[in-house]
Amino acid sequence: MLIKNFKNKLAVDTSSTVKEIDLLTRFHVVNFDLLIVPSHSDDSGIYICGSKTGEFFYAYELDIQSTTDARLIFGDKEENPLPEYNTNEFLAYTSFREWSPCDRCGVRGEQRKFGLCYVSSQYINPRYQIKGDDVSCGSDAVPKRFKPLIANRTAEIFIRSCKVPCYSNETLGGKVSNVVNDLATYLQGKFSFLPRRKLPTQNHIYALGDRVTLTCPGSKPEHAVAWDKDNERLYRSEYLIGTRKYMNRFIDHGNNLNIKFIEFTDKGLFTCWLNGKPVASFKLDVTKQPPRRRDLRDAETLFATRIIGFGFIFFIVLFVLIHIIKCWCYHCRCCPPKLDPQSEV
Template sequence: MDKRLLGAAILLCLVGVLQAFATEEKEDVFKTMACSAFLLYDNVAYMADMTFELPCRCKPKEVSSVVWYFQKNMGRHETTVLTDFAGTVVVDSGHIQLGSNILKRFSIRMFSLIVFRAQVMDSGHYMCGSKKGDFFYGYDVDIQPTNRIRVAFVDRGQPVQDDFTGKHFSLFTTFWDWTTCDRCGVPGEQRRIGLCYVQSAQLNPRYRTAVPNVTSCGSRAVPSHFRRPVRLRRPEVAIRSCLTPCPKKEAPKEEAQAIANVISKLGEKSWQPRVPVQFHNQYTGSDLVIACPGARPEHAVGWDKDSVQLYRSRYLIGVNKTMRVFIDHGNHLHIRRIQVSDRGTYFCWQEGKMVAGLRVSVTYRLQRGRKLNDPETIYAVKVIGMSYTIISIMFIVIHVCRCCYRALR
């Protein structure tokens, strides 16, 4: 018994030492980087609809929580406070709506600011600081739009944008790595996102960049007389085809396989989809937008309708201006003015694996007869009655005036 207690005591001591070591290591993250006396801004760039995280890289030791501030342009007095002054704001990213205000699209976790589905209007300065308004660390965030994005299909021989070199600055595209193939076992596609960057010796020195004299095109470090020609260059995305084999699945055990075969032969095995499938009913003539669960714009996402692959080479937004079914740059599948022929099961691939499906059924919108006690009917009767009364009064007044005019002649 004594040996057991001694062993438990030693184990608890080790756990305490490890926890203390972990806490000390966590605190050392802020000790290793001292806050600068003059606030500088780190430049970061993202594509619209992406989710990004900004860590507060330095703070005084005595500060236990930070406050995040947003300022559109440096020098303005309009500053938005993005916190509850406790540094504990957490939101459910699944409930984020496209185009909603930034105050509804952010979260604070462990001193870091997370902005969900960023929009172009979210570009600006983000600072972490204290409740008193002292700033510790700053970011210059550039959200580049997707509505002006340039698409290059590599398989068709379409080139990416050439670099531009001017007298005082040069423009170029910095590409991310190719995504993984969005499907496996069948032909798929890969994407490569490219963001616009500018190189110049006249950038504002208050903005820090990973490469000297290089910053994103929408950065506030770019001089004002450069911004108009810089805005003419667009972000771009390159797309190419790919083919990747699916990973081998573990074969079921012999006993389980034998039982499954018996049940299958008896005809008692119910239909089971390959992935979780939701059922949705949609009326004809309406619009439908389908999102892949857990997917982000930077992920490799593919869409199938039943057994037909919806490739971006045909269904990417902008390929054909008149198409009803298309995929946007945020990996959402859009169906406009839905028709009966659009019913079926839409499968979503993510990072080379089929993850979910949506079975869409389409029904005609029934024409409902109006009743006398309906609010719309009552409103229509009131409007018609009032109009008839006004016309009748005008008719009587006109005739009275004519009679009086004839009598006085």
């Protein structure tokens, strides 16, 4: 895949298909660096940087492994990562990053780390062996005969519990502050009437059935973010997207809190933690949508009228067909004749 810049347009040449994508949507060039926000798995490919005069300097192969079908691993449930897939020709394994910081302090929190699929083999294309014999599973350097063997090996997300103090000061005063803050956090979780530390709070009013997405201020997908609703901890082991089939309230892989259809039970104060500290609160209120008169030109009215009309025509046609068949049966004597009770005497 060859990418060139033509006056704020991005021409992507893939064999015989050429399509133009506006750079202002997701592709940005900042200080000669190419930024893709947000990135999709379809953005995987080879990116070549060069000059307007046609000189090419370097090529980058980008392999974006999707998190939508990632395998979730919970350490509290004694689950383990996928084992290595080792053959005589190649080795497929999961390379994990470092653990994120604990997303809460003073109470039980969670840590996570991402793992991506890699392949090590002597048959890797030498053009891609800049940093050794290991390449990602989606790389074009992996021979085609290896692709079916690792097709079901996806990215992995490892989550485990953690608990850290709210302050890391090692002095005597710092240790006393740790005990006091931990005790205050514990009591606040047990008794809701105790005063809490004031946080910047945003008030939001939604209509019943709206979709809601809350983003923690200043957070990025790679940060450690946690969510609470009033006194309830929304742990990823229960609320991470993909843990259950149907989830009305869930946390996505970008650390956003999502509510598909907001209900009256979703009223309350939602608090987000960033790298172990509470930073902001969101007060949600839910109201009913005000009633409004339907117009004959509304899409819903036209749809309902069309359905009712088709249903009426269908039953009329069915009624006529039944009578035609009944009359045809009677005149052709195909139906058994009714016996007169007096003729039997």
